[in-house]
Amino acid sequence: MGVIDIDAAPRKTGSIYPAPYDALVAGRSSIRLGEAGRLTQFGVNMVILEPGAKSSMRHWHMHEDEFVMVTEGEVTLVQDAGPVVMRPGACAAFPAGVADGHHFINHTKDEARFLVVGTKAPREVATYPDDDLRVELVEGAATFTRHDGSPYPPVDGDER
Amino acid sequence: MGVIDIDAAPRKTGSIYPAPYDALVAGRSSIRLGEAGRLTQFGVNMVILEPGAKSSMRHWHMHEDEFVMVTEGEVTLVQDAGPVVMRPGACAAFPAGVADGHHFINHTKDEARFLVVGTKAPREVATYPDDDLRVELVEGAATFTRHDGSPYPPVDGDER
Numbered sequence: 001m002g003v004i005d006i007d008a009a010p011r012k013t014g015s016i017y018p019a020p021y022d023a024l025v026a027g028r029s030s031i032r033l034g035e036a037g038r039l040t041q042f043g044v045n046m047v048i049l050e051p052g053a054k055s056s057m058r059h060w061h062m063h064e065d066e067f068v069m070v071t072e073g074e075v076t077l078v079q080d081a082g083p084v085v086m087r088p089g090a091c092a093a094f095p096a097g098v099a100d101g102h103h104f105i106n107h108t109k110d111e112a113r114f115l116v117v118g119t120k121a122p123r124e125v126a127t128y129p130d131d132d133l134r135v136e137l138v139e140g141a142a143t144f145t146r147h148d149g150s151p152y153p154p155v156d157g158d159e160r
Numbered sequence: 161m162g163v164i165d166i167d168a169a170p171r172k173t174g175s176i177y178p179a180p181y182d183a184l185v186a187g188r189s190s191i192r193l194g195e196a197g198r199l200t201q202f203g204v205n206m207v208i209l210e211p212g213a214k215s216s217m218r219h220w221h222m223h224e225d226e227f228v229m230v231t232e233g234e235v236t237l238v239q240d241a242g243p244v245v246m247r248p249g250a251c252a253a254f255p256a257g258v259a260d261g262h263h264f265i266n267h268t269k270d271e272a273r274f275l276v277v278g279t280k281a282p283r284e285v286a287t288y289p290d291d292d293l294r295v296e297l298v299e300g301a302a303t304f305t306r307h308d309g310s311p312y313p314p315v316d317g318d319e320r
Binding site: 069 | 161162163164166193194196197198199201202204224225227229231237239241244246249250251252253254255256258260262275277279
């Protein structure tokens, strides 16, 4: 490998979130740079947020480090401490296991982009503190549950 | 963690290369963003190349994936296939174990910068194809040898 042909790199839209959460990330897409470059140890994506779009539900990772650098436009990072506006060149880090959920929102009228890098752990758990939801990922297969481990979506007879 | 205070991040200059190779990377420095963000699974550095500076000797990694995005100025990537000029937004990937050495040179009169991400493997071997040199890194401690595994620098009595 060497230089990545960005125009030929895979693009991803949509979400693995179960309904109704999937609608929360409308207007988000990503260019899968790491996959295009045949990297397997960490993922590298250029995330594109249309005006009003969110990167994800607010979440934190149990086993995977994550790094972000804004490259275009302006995004708002939200964590427990509140919102922070980030502009091109600004960087953020989310070490594995730190239980402070984060996501990025484009509150502007222009497209925004950020580069995101995340370790590819064989097993991962992401927790969504603002919603009663978590996901376990095993070799890429996702299983969503409530925070207490019960199934999501609720199965028949579930009294929730 | 969250937003990284880039002005307060550790800076690195100099080289672990043994003489005379250490002089090859004069004019190179880096901002240790991943360390500032308390990431441990992969390294993230903003490499700054003064005019004429090289990022490293041409090398390839046995066990560690590497990703680069140019953020400022213009750099020339050199691999077996020859040189390619890269400008801001251009990305490159170097999957672990692919025996095609790479480095970046700033042939311009202005400073250039690129973001580099590399896995932190517990053991790593980097090979320098243009020079009779390789390095083994174990938990961060570097041992340089010739390609055939004999010590570098040569010990007394070595007939090389």
